[in-house]
Amino acid sequence: MHDIRAIRENPDAFDAALSRRGDTGAASSVLALDAERRARIAAAEAAQAEQNRASKEVGAAKARGDDAEFERLRALVAEKKAEIAAMTAEAKELDEKLADVLARLPNLPADDIPDGKDEHDNVEIHRWGTPRAFDFTPKEHYELAAVAPSMDFETAAKLSGARFVLLKGAVARIHRALAQFMLDTHVEQNGLTEVNSPVLVRDEAMFGTNQLPKFEEDSYRTTNGWWLIPTSEVSLTNTVAGEILDEAALPIRMTAHTLCFRSEAGSAGKDTSGMLRQHQFEKVEMVSITHPETSDEEQKRMLRCAEGILEALGIPYRTVVLCTGDMGFGARRTFDIEAWLPGQDTYREISSVSTTGDFQARRMNARFRPTAGGKPEFVHTLNGSGLAVGRCLIAVLENGQQADGSVELPAVLAPYLGGKTRLSAEGALV
Structure with a gap:
């Protein structure tokens, strides 16, 4: 607002x-x-x-x-x-x-954001890792012999329709391991507070984080009026709605692993194969509530938290700053992290880290009381994926694929997989 x-x-x-x-x-x-x-x-x-x-x-x-x-x-x-x-x-x-x-008016871009019309005008600011040179033609995740038995789109379509997936066996366990690894890293190394948050919220919460009124068609609403969250940014950010916080309480840093739901109303025909773009997916989200003077530095800190996950997993990535024409409605600055997917031979978004300034805080009436005295001021809110679990699964499977259809898994996941480090071509953890 x-x-x-x-x-x-x-x-x-x-x-x-x-x-x-x-x-x-x-x-x-x-x-x-x-x-x-x-x-x-x-x-x-x-x-x-x-x-x-x-x-x-x-x-x-x-x-x-x-x-x-x-x-x-x-x-x-x-x-x-x-x-x-x-x-x-x-x-x-x-x-x-x-x-x-x-x-209904979008947030104003920060002065340092590059002008542009769409994603082609985004500016790369950082790159990590070198995409692996394969001695065979790499496949997409759903084509891998090790994955196909445990990534069931047909049964999911029978249950729910298009853009759903049923993960089973070893692939489901790797998916769960990724989420656990992300949460543990954010809590133990990055100092975030883990939150188990609701996935059903009221109108006020969706309005507070600018999903309403402009993006109503992109979200799912239950028959009794609750909304299914598109990301736990909604739940976590709104924990301070209507509050006047003590300045000493800032920053507040939170993380949550939740189911997320998006109708993808504006993406008809895009990424219909595999599990890159789903109606139901999981994310480990990061949210920070900060003092206005520290929000830009906080965004950089959050970006490093997300990048660190990919580095620990050994996934090559690049970081871009979004141009004015590609930023989300509520953002004043957004950094996208794009993971290398050898099956598509390109980088694809796996995290967005945004600062909204006081845009959401005004909608939520979230303020802090300065220690030195004076009137309450609006906080700044930030959010970022740390990371999208399904897309991270895709990146792990595609980057670790072997000529025989098996997958070598990142070593950091071994403690979550009973010490196993490989997905055999038959789909078993070994």
Whole structure:
């Protein structure tokens, strides 16, 4: 959500920042609504003052026996009361309309974000590892002999439809091991607090992390009104909604492993093979609630946490900063980490680490009380995948594949797999 005062103070700068994202200027229409709303409020306050004066004079007119003046003043009081009710209702309606308009405007990009239209204009800032040179043509994850028996798309389609998968046996265990490894690393090495969070949330939580109202069609809603989370960013970030925190409590760093749900309404026809893009998937999410002065450094710290997972797994990756045209609605800066997938012969996104500034905090009314005193200020919120478990599974399987169809697994997973280090061509852990 945007600060209406900032738009009033510098509408040209607001429109210029929106235009960097490819959006048309909105300041004039926003300020017109705001002016109309404020005019109604001012008129209601003026009418209230007139009503108060008339109410005082009613008693005086009655005391001196001036019946005509008494009746005139009574009528005036009634008239002003009706005017106040009407103008207050109009102001409320305009306030709701203004709030809805502001809620549909994306966050403004940070000054250091590269301009661009789409993913082709993103800028690579870091690369780690060298993609392995295969002496055979590498396959995609679902084509591997070791994987095919345990990655069942047909049964999942029978149960749920397209874009679901049934993992079984050793592949299911590797998937679980990856999530456990990520959580343990974030808790024991990165200092995050593990949270077991709900996957069903209310409208307010979805609004707070900017899934509503703009992206309603991309999410799933239950028949009794709850929403299935697209990521635990929603649950974790909203733990501070409506709160005034002590400055000393910041930063708050959390991580959670949850099921996630996305309708993928805008991705028809994309990545239909394999488990790269699913309606139901799992992620280990990272969320930080910070002081405004430290949020940029916190984003860098979170990025290293996510990159460290891939490095420990031995997965080559590259990190890009998203251009203005490719950033998410609520982000002011986003770093994407793309893992190397030899089956596709390309890098694919496996994590996004974003800072939203105070954009989400304003929607949630999440603030902190400065230790030095003064009015409460809005916190900054950040989120990042640490990592997407299914996509990490794909990367592990494809990068570790052998000519005979077996898969060599990262050594760091051995403690979670009973000491086993390889997935045989027959699909067994050995």
